[in-house]
Amino acid sequence: MNPGKPFTCDEAVARIDDFLDRELSAEEMASVAAHLETCAHCAQAFAFEGHVLDDLRGKLRRIDLPPGLVDKVRGALGGRDPEA
Numbered sequence: 166m167n168p169g170k171p172f173t174c175d176e177a178v179a180r181i182d183d184f185l186d187r188e189l190s191a192e193e194m195a196s197v198a199a200h201l202e203t204c205a206h207c208a209q210a211f212a213f214e215g216h217v218l219d220d221l222r223g224k225l226r227r228i229d230l231p232p233g234l235v236d237k238v239r240g241a242l243g244g245r246d247p248e249a
């Protein structure tokens with residue numbers, strides 16, 4: 166197989182769901198991405214599908230995090246904000 170070889174439109178569209186779900190191999194992800202860079206039509210289709218999926222995921226994963234939790238996690242990871 167030829168790594169990084171762009172897919173055709175049919176090949177890219179056939180993988181749209183798996184691409185957005187990140188269930189493709191790294192090689193296939195690269196081939197889809199390479200095609201999207203050269204094909205405005207598919208790029209638009211993928212962007213639309215991605216927006217729909219992101220919207221759906223956002224609704225499913227809407228969880229109220231306690232205020233300050235993100236900062237605490239950052240601190241625990243050693244990433245103290247130098248500007249604080």
Ligand SMILES: [Zn+2]
Nearest residue numbers: 173174204207
């Ligand atoms: Zn295309």
